[in-house]
Amino acid sequence: MNICYIADSFVPSRTANSIHVMKMCQAYASLGHRVTLVLPNWYDGIEPGVEDVYAFYGVRPEFTIRKIPIPRWRSSTLYFGVFLPLVALLSRPTLVHTRSLSVAWGMTNLFRISTMFEIHHIPYQNQRQQAFFERVIDSRYLRALITITHALADHVRPLLRKEVRLIVAPDGVDAMWLQQPLSPADARAKLGLSNETRRIAVYTGNLYRGRGVELIIELARHLEDHLFLVVGGQEADVARYREQASELPNLRFVGFVPPAWVPSYLYAADVLLMPHGHTVEAVGGSDISTFTSPIKMFEYMAVGRPIVASTLPVLQEVLQDGINALLIPYDQPLRWVEALKRLQKDVQFASGLGRQVLLDVKQYTWENRAQRLLKQIGCCPREEARQ
Known part of the structure; x- marks a missing residue:
């Protein structure tokens, strides 16, 4: 056809x-x-x-x-x-x-x-x-x-x-991600992170209003044993947030990378973050929080890592709290901190979330x-x- x-x-x-x-x-x-x-x-x-x-x-x-x-x-x-x-x-x-x-x-x-x-x-x-x-x-x-x-x-x-x-x-998400996964070691080597001993938490995507960057900065202040990588964003947004978080050595604003490079960052992660706010801004400033189906959600799922996301109702069409992700209200940062600590401490629980989300993504x-x-x-x- x-x-x-x-x-x-x-x-x-x-x-x-x-x-x-x-x-x-x-x-x-x-x-x-x-x-x-x-x-x-x-x-x-x-x-x-x-x-x-x-x-x-x-x-x-x-x-x-x-x-x-x-x-x-x-x-x-x-x-x-x-x-x-x-x-x-x-x-x-x-x-x-x-x-x-x-x-x-x-x-x-x-x-x-x-x-x-x-x-x-x-x-x-x-x-x-x-x-x-x-x-x-x-x-x-x-x-x-x-x-x-x-x-x-x-x-x-x-x-x-x-x-x-x-x-x-x-x-x-690309089927290739499921068919040819990168090992964490290979992904970290590709990114120059082979010697990194801290847990790696990754966010990918734009840095528009409502994407939760402020929450990630707050998490970095509480969790010094985590390295937070924020991948994506326009140059002006990246520069503004770098200045805002300049005192945090465990938070890196990587900036924009071509879509073909995104899998390496996701496979290098121990945990993936999707801290959408109550309003989520898109290109042009419109609020997409009511109807969004983020591509990055399915990319996150495809690498089989535990996901911590906000409780937007639309995300719950795919993600289920305690089954294939942890879902926490955006405006409760201490609960986000506790969630990351739980995933660090309870390896079996974290692995179970990753296995389930990898099974769930195959239909997508x-x-x-x-x-x-x-x-x-x-x-x-x-x-x-x-x-």
């Missing part, structure tokens, strides 16, 4: 959006489908100095990337709803997957191509966008509306016609996600994908 993923993502960049799109394209390609990723050729917002975009994301070059110039006369609706889909049609797609409302509108209403529209938040912010969304869900060319959490599905379900197929599909690979989506809309499964 010929699948075209049309995205408004910045590729290459540091955004979770771009990681998600690249991983899904690889997943479709790994199932045997011909995949084309169509993107705007953005003038800014792109990570500089990236020569191999596939290697940057740690994906195989099994799909084609087409970047389309952005005309100076561009309007959002005209470019994403008409021009970008029109160019994408040159690849003669059987199916389109998109996270762009304008693209979904153009494909279902103008060009009448079978389309899966995926949303990670409320898909409209004003009446005009709401009208576009209603046109999309009213089209018979919409094969499925995909949400990443049950919370988001419950929010949009009252808006849908009965015949709209609503699929809940959380984010995922990107390949399984892609195959499940295709099967639910009646398209060919893996064994029939390529004749």
Whole structure:
């Protein structure tokens, strides 16, 4: 089958959006489908100095990337709803997957191509966008509306016609992480941590408001026998937090690393931290705490280390306290300290959490996600994908 993923993502960049799109394209390609990723050729917002975009994301070059110039006369609706889909049609797609409302509108209403529209938040912010969304869900060319959490599905379900197929599909992780794991010794050697005797606690991701960096700083003050590694973030955020925590020798702000390097830090860890606050800021400043399905949660799970996370209800769709993670309210730092001490002292309990989370994550690979989506809309499964 010929699948075209049309995205408004910045590729290459540091955004979770771009990681998600690249991983899904690889997943479709790994199932045997011909995949084309169509993107705007953005003038800014792109990570500089990236020569191999596939290697940057740690994906195989099994799909084609087409970047389309952005005309100076561009309007959002005209470019994403008409021009970008029109160019994408040159690849003669059987199916389109998109996270762009304008693209979904153009494909279902103008060009009448079978389309899966995926949303990670409320898909409209004003009446005009709401009208576009209603046109999309009213089209018979919409094969499925995909949400990443049950919370988001419950929010949009009252808006849908009965015949709209609503699929809940959380984010995922590379199957390669499960098939070719790194040993802690190899991971630490790769990072220059072979002689480190302290327990290593790792956080990966952006440093936006609500990501829990202040809590990690507090933990470092209480647990001098732990080395805390904070991996990710924009340069300005990293610099600000480095200055704020300059007196803590057991806390390192590593800064941004390419997605392909993230596994080494996770495999080097004894424990992984996901201290989301009551509000979680995304790119652009929007609050995603109600509907988020963090990619890093599944990456954490895939390395089989104990996870300590906050008690956001949406995280509890996947994580279960005392079974495959420890879940603690964000605003109770002393309980976080006690949790890390417990994992340090009770090795059997910590190992049990790691084993269980590794079993649970197997259903959440990107390949399984892609195959499940295709099967639910009646398209060919893996064994029939390529004749």
